[in-house]
Amino acid sequence: xxxxxxxxxxxxxxxxxxxxxxxxxxxxxxxxxxxxxxxxxxxxxxxxxxxxxxxxxxxxxxxxxxxxxxxxxxxxxxxxxxxxxxxxxxxxxxxxxxxxxxxxxxxxxxxxxxxxxxxxxxxxxxxxxxxxxxxxxxxxxxxxxxxxxxxxxxxxxxxxxxxxxxxxxxxxxxxxxxxxxxxxxxxxxxxxxxxxxxxxxxxxxxxxxxxxxxxxxxxxxxxxxxxxxxxxxxxxxxxxxxxxxxxxxxxxxxxxxxxxxxxxxxxxxxxxxxxxxxxxxxxxxxxxxxxxxxxxxxxxxxxxxxxxxxxxxxxxxxxxxxxxxxxxxxxxxxxxxxxxxxxxxxxxxxxxxxxxxxxxxxxxxxxxxxxxxxxxxxxxxxxxxxxxxxxxxxxxxxxxxxxxxxxxxxxxxxxxxxxxxxxxxxxxxxxxxxxxxxxxxxxxxxxxxxxxxxxxxxxxxxxxxxxxxxxxxxxxxxxxxxxxxxxxxxxxxxxxxxxxxxxxxxxxxxxxxxxxxxxxxxxxx
Ligand code: C2E
Ligand code: MG
Numbered sequence: 390x391x392x393x394x395x396x397x398x399x400x401x402x403x404x405x406x407x408x409x410x411x412x413x414x415x416x417x418x419x420x421x422x423x424x425x426x427x428x429x430x431x432x433x434x435x436x437x438x439x440x441x442x443x444x445x446x447x448x449x450x451x452x453x454x455x456x457x458x459x460x461x462x463x464x465x466x467x468x469x470x471x472x473x474x475x476x477x478x479x480x481x482x483x484x485x486x487x488x489x490x491x492x493x494x495x496x497x498x499x500x501x502x503x504x505x506x507x508x509x510x511x512x513x514x515x516x517x518x519x520x521x522x523x524x525x526x527x528x529x530x531x532x533x534x535x536x537x538x539x540x541x542x543x544x545x546x547x548x549x550x551x552x553x554x555x556x557x558x559x560x561x562x563x564x565x566x567x568x569x570x571x572x573x574x575x576x577x578x579x580x581x582x583x584x585x586x587x588x589x590x591x592x593x594x595x596x597x598x599x600x601x602x603x604x605x606x607x608x609x610x611x612x613x614x615x616x617x618x619x620x621x622x623x624x625x626x627x628x629x630x631x632x633x634x635x636x637x638x639x640x641x642x643x644x645x646x647x648x649x650x651x652x653x654x655x656x657x658x659x660x661x662x663x664x665x666x667x668x669x670x671x672x673x674x675x676x677x678x679x680x681x682x683x684x685x686x687x688x689x690x691x692x693x694x695x696x697x698x699x700x701x702x703x704x705x706x707x708x709x710x711x712x713x714x715x716x717x718x719x720x721x722x723x724x725x726x727x728x729x730x731x732x733x734x735x736x737x738x739x740x741x742x743x744x745x746x747x748x749x750x751x752x753x754x755x756x757x758x759x760x761x762x763x764x765x766x767x768x769x770x771x772x773x774x775x776x777x778x779x780x781x782x783x784x785x786x787x788x789x790x791x792x793x794x795x796x797x798x799x800x801x802x803x804x805x806x807x808x809x810x811x812x813x814x815x816x817x818x819x820x821x822x823x824x825x826x827x828x829x830x831x832x833x834x835x836x837x838x839x840x841x842x843x844x845x846x847x848x849x850x851x852x853x854x855x856x857x858x859x860x861x862x863x864x865x866x867x868x869x870x871x872x873x874x875x876x877x878x879x880x881x882x883x884x885x886x887x888x889x890x891x892x893x894x895x896x897x898x899x900x901x902x903x904x905x906x907x908x909x910x911x912x913x914x
Contacts, residue, residue, distance in 0.1 A: 399466075403459025404452045411451025415443035486560040488538055489545030497559040497567055501619040504612065515612045516579055518556070518568040519626040520548075520586060523604040523638040525564035527784045528596075536596045537564075540603070543596075547589045555582055567626070576643060583607050583641040590639060604639030606630060611644075628652055659711045661697065666720055670696050673728055674891035677900060678743065678862060678884045681876045686901065688741030688775065690884065691729035692891050693721070705745075713749055722750045723759055730767035730774065732894050736901055743775040743805060748782030751793050761800060771801030775826065779808050783818050791822055798823045805862070810850055819857045826882075827854045831865025834885070838870055851878050 396402045418440040484496035492500075504515055522544070529537040541564065548558045548566060556570040570582060586607060593600040608630025612622045629644040631652075636642075665671060675689035695703040712718040726744050733742035750756050764771050776797060782790055794804055805826035806818070810833050819827075829850055836843045847863075854861035863875045866885030875883065889900060 399463045400456050400459035403462075404456035407455025408448035408452035410455070411447035411449070412444060415440045415447055419444065486545075489542050489560050491545045491549060491566075492557065492559045494559065494561050497561070497569070498619055500557070500569065501612070501622070505616065505619065514573045516570045516574050517610050517612065517622055517626045518570065518579070518583065518586070518641075519561075519608045519610075519623070519630045520566045520568065520605050521607075521630055521634065522564035523606060523634075524784065525603070528601065528603070530784075530786065532596065532599075532601075536601075539596050540594055540601065543594050544589070544605075548586070551585055551589055552582075555585075567623075579609055579643070580641075583609065587639050587641070606633040606636075606638060607641035608633055609641060609643040625649075655711055658703075658708050659715050662708060662712055662715060662717050662721075665695060665697070666717070666724060670698070671721065671724065672696060672893075673725065673732070674893060675732070675742075675897040676884060676891040677889050677897070678741075678882050679888050681863075681872070681880050681883050684888075686740060687882060688743055688773075689733070689736075689897055690743040690777070690891075691725060691732075691745070693725055693745075709747065713747055716749070718747045718749050719753055722747060726760060727763045727766070730763040730769050732897075733773060734767040734769045735898065738770065739773055740901065741773045741775055741803070742769075743777050745777045745807065748778070748784075748790070751778075751782060751790050752786060757793050757796050760797060760802065764800075764802075772803065775803040775805050777805045777807040777828065780806065780815065780818055783815075783822065787821075794823050798825075808864075810846060816853070819853065819859075824857070824859050826860045826862060827857075828862045828864055828884075829880075831885070834863055834865040834867075834871055834875075838874060844874075847875065848878050851875075851880055854881075855879065 392402060392405075396405055419437070422437055422440065484492055484499065486493040501515075501517075522540070525537065525540070528540055541560070544566070545558070545560065548568070552558050552568055556568040559567045559569070561567055568582070568586070570579065574582070587605065590602070590604045593602045595601075608626045608628065610622055610625035610629055616622055625644040625648075628648040629642045632648055633640050633642040672694055673691045674694055675691055677686045678688045678690060679686055693705050693709075695705075695708055697703050709718070712721050726746075729742050729744050733740065736742075746756075753759075760774070760776070763769075764774060776794075778790075778794075798804055803825040804823060805828055806822075806824050807828045808830040809827045810830045827850065829847060833843050833847050833850075837847045838844070851861050860881040861879075862882040862884060863871075863880045864884050866872050866875070866883045866887045868887060871885075872883055872887060892900065
């Protein structure tokens with residue numbers, strides 16, 4: 390220690406050692422000479438002189454020699470240390486997400502592969518939590534990518550802090566994070582961890598000058614002993630995440646084997662869809678919408694069905710999402726619009742036709758011209774067509790949607806906001822977008838008579854309709870009690886099995902002919 394204090398560099402200590410070794414031989418010679426001399430013998434003065442000179446020269450020579458050896462060795466050690474640091478840096482860069490500073494996908498693959506290779510999975514079931522932000526696309530699209538990045542950075546920080554001692558955090562890319570929880574956590578413990586993660590969204594995120602609230606959905610899966618690759622467990626977590634996202638948002642789901650079966654079924658549907666349109670397997674049914682006071686038919690809503698050669702009749706809820714995912718919603722949606730307009734042209738004016746339109750259809754610049762072309766081809770007055778959209782379409786590309794809606798409305802087409810009450814139910818959407826009609830989601834109709842809160846929501850939505858001067862349609866009316874309830878609250882129109890189930894094209898004509906006492910009347914707004 391003392392030596393290191395005086396001679397901090399290793400080559401200095403080598404030089405000192407060389408000097409000591411170099412001095413040793415002449416010193417022994419001089420000592421020997423002195424002892425022999427004492428005994429009366431002794432070397433000649435020449436040898437003594439050489440020894441004395443060596444005592445000066447040898448330490449210098451040996452010191453220099455050792456110094457050079459020491460220097461070469463310390464250079465080598467320095468280089469090795471430098472390399473170790475460079476490798477460490479490289480590894481950190483390769484395994485760290487540059488935006489958020491948390492470990493990245495490569496690190497996750499490395500760590501999970503280690504578990505698979507060391508075979509520690511059977512002994513301790515590691516769990517994987519896949520977290521995906523709700524509404525991240527909305528942030529990116531409407532507030533810009535810098536704001537989206539800031540949200541991810543802030544979330545990364547919150548996750549690292551909250552998961553300290555509980556699990557390792559990784560960012561997979563985009564708005565997807567993974568938390569690995571080792572040590573056979575029970576489902577109860579995973580539930581607690583999910584609740585903790587969801588709790589991170591209770592506080593708003595401060596993004597540039599605004600505060601932003603969001604939520605996250607989580608899919609949970611365990612690593613299994615039979616997993617050969619990490620993609621197997623990632624796929625299970627992804628399936629659970631997909632299921633969690635189907636629930637409102639800010640929710641979590643643990644993987645169950647039925648999810649894989651459902652995914653396979655959906656995969657088959659996606660594959661089949663591409664064939665179905667050309668094979669003419671789609672057809673439309675029409676459900677009447679009546680004025681509440683008069684019960685006169687005002688319009689019909691066109692509802693698509695798929696007559697599958699093996700699976701029978703498939704309802705739209707089972708394939709519209711797949712059609713959106715595959716992009717087939719564009720040709721299918723165009724077919725629905727044209728078929729519905731041509732059919733409505735057979736009805737007595739001013740009976741209207743309502744057509745559901747998915748958000749992706751608006752992204753197609755050819756959509757508005759297609760609507761106009763369908764109306765022209767059918768010879769249908771634009772005021773008889775209502776386009777039904779859901780609020781989710783306002784989340785992305787709001788400017789394009791607004792422009793298209795305004796153009797359609799300027800042409801005379803009516804716009805209805807479908808399924809209002811579920812989803813975001815934003816008053817701002819009512820202010821910003823040009824609307825003629827609000828359609829209250831049928832889930833409220835089912836519960837409003839037995840649930841005070843839902844009854845109040847229906848009342849509030851009807852008042853909103855009044856405030857914004859749009860007509861209000863109540864979906865899913867099944868009983869006279871429901872009809873009377875919404876009539877008393879001032880709703881304009883009703884749709885549901887009480888009036889009629891969806892019927893075929895011929896069935897719609899039969900209804901119109903059979904009930905002449907129900908004078909057809911025009912929707913207001
Ligand atoms: P939606 O626009 O809200 O359509 C009303 C749904 O409520 C229809 O289900 C209809 O059959 C059902 N319904 C009507 N009356 C009653 C009732 O009294 N009780 C109950 N429980 N249900 C009733 P459907 O036909 O299965 O359609 C489901 C959804 O699929 C539609 O909801 C719409 O969002 C979508 N959809 C249907 N056709 C199309 C289409 O051509 N294009 C697009 N993009 N979506 C479509
Ligand atoms: Mg609808």
